Amino acid sequence: MSEHQYLNLVSDILNKGDRRCDRTGIGTLSLFGAMMRFDLSQGQIPILTTKKLAYRLAIREMLWFLSGETNIRPLVLQGVSIWTDWPLARYKNETGENLSKKDFEQRIIEDETFARQWGDLGPVYGKQWRRWQGSDGKEYDQIATIIESLKYNPTSRRMLFHGWNVADLKDMALPPCHMVYQYHVTSDGRLNSLLYQRSADVFLGLPFNLVGASILQAMLAEQAGLALGDLVWTGGDVHIYLNHRDQLKEQLTRTPRSFPSLRFLRHPDSISEYQLEDFIVEGYNPHPPIKGTVAV
Template sequence: MASAAFTSDSSPQRPPERHWEWQYIDLMRRIWSEGDERIDRTGIGTRSIFGTQLRFDLAEGRVPLLTTKRVYWKAAAREMLWFLTGETNIRSLLQQGVTIWSDWPLAKYRKATGDEIAQAEFERRIVEDEAFAAAWGDLGPVYGKQWVDWPTYEPAGEGLYRSGPGINQVAQVVESLRSNPGSRRHIIEGWNVAELDRMALPPCHKTYQFHIAGDRLSCVLYQRSCDVALGLPFNLFGAALLTRMTAQQAGYEPGELVWMGGDTHLYLNHGELIEAQLAREPAGEPRLAIVRNPPTIFDYRFEDFEVTGYAPQGALKAPVAV
């Protein structure tokens, strides 16, 4: 039997901890080598596996920000703040230089008008022309609308119904974390079945559930559909940021982010990106600080977030499947 390794003071050596990002790399490799090849909604095709999990410790400012490629965390942070406003029009995102939601309204505009407008020109018109933005920049009742203004209906008499007050799930969860920490109902849900057909894209990261153990708040994110190469890096940072903001507002230290995937896939036309990333090794330990504690979770500003120690390897780009 091999003996355990010892240091000069006779204490056993602990094996070095494996970098947290290997979970992501291992998942990508497994999908690419073992995934079921299938035709998807976009017509591009994917390799897919079902039912996956990743876990990340958020203590001491840790944040799951990939180092094997550059993740544009500033865009992800601005997107998360946009969700919390309940807005559904891409104009305010484009005014901040965030273009990640342009593909869907652009495709709708081209199909409806036959105008093969360039994306940059479409985005410029959205920013500069309020009427054009109102007509073509809205995504329907996606994410933030469900999070902070879930629709309700109340009887109006004679068998009719009228719109009632919207439900702010985010505010309710923060309050329930403060007042009833042991509850199993700390949930933010985006999957409103009655409104799916009005959304440009039904929510992929659909369910967030929070849990308190001791003085630490953790979050499980369930994602029904996940583009691992392009979407997941954004989703991980956004969920970690939401968890950190929620923990601060509820008076807890951050715990774990547990990510769970349903249909977890890689697109067949992302092969070059995937092979390049699989050849890289994670390195470094970025940190996320929230430098201000505003009155509510809806009062954070982008300037409140500070990422340090982030020195990623080069960007890897691939087309978004619409």
């Protein structure tokens, strides 16, 4: 299935979405419940072509999740700003200092003590995926458990991981949006995945989430010696912020092009050893970018 699924979802929300107040104060048009299915078996992954997507940022973000890290400093050092707005908002609220995003990130880079205090997001994705704190006091690596099951018990119906740790939600800068990933291996050795996303910012967030889920599926398949199958995405509150409507209307006027393909430069010994340079994306020919402001 092609990018038309995404564009049809955008059109449905613009035409039929429920206008709602939201946490950010911006307001949204929202639909509840949506699904898309992408066939990855030929090596293509859903990087949107109707606007240029900085997909390398999504890859860097996924590698950051898999590292178990929860501080933005490793991202900022790589020029990735997609998580900076949340700790910056906390800094401004708690100190009263109206520091610019650029200056805040510069202090994160130059001052490790400042970064430890103000750059941490709390027990977000990486913590839950790689170091879930059990009631027994032990930490559980959900990703390692998935890989073990894919290799040695591929017919299991229990191959899933999630980030919605109720006890930790109050300490997270942002509770997990893409929160449950489930995996399924076909009898001919293809890895399927299903991502449930409780909250989906259709213009800015969802395109990155599709890339992240795709490359995670590809890494897991390579680590387990499997081929790729389908990526199924399902969303709960699927919404368009009111200040993104014009951008998406412009995007709807554009004709989708073929998705690019993904291959790996090498085969790392573990999922923790992938680097940005290992991901080779070929044939990406997008329309020009369309900018929008993130809602915090």
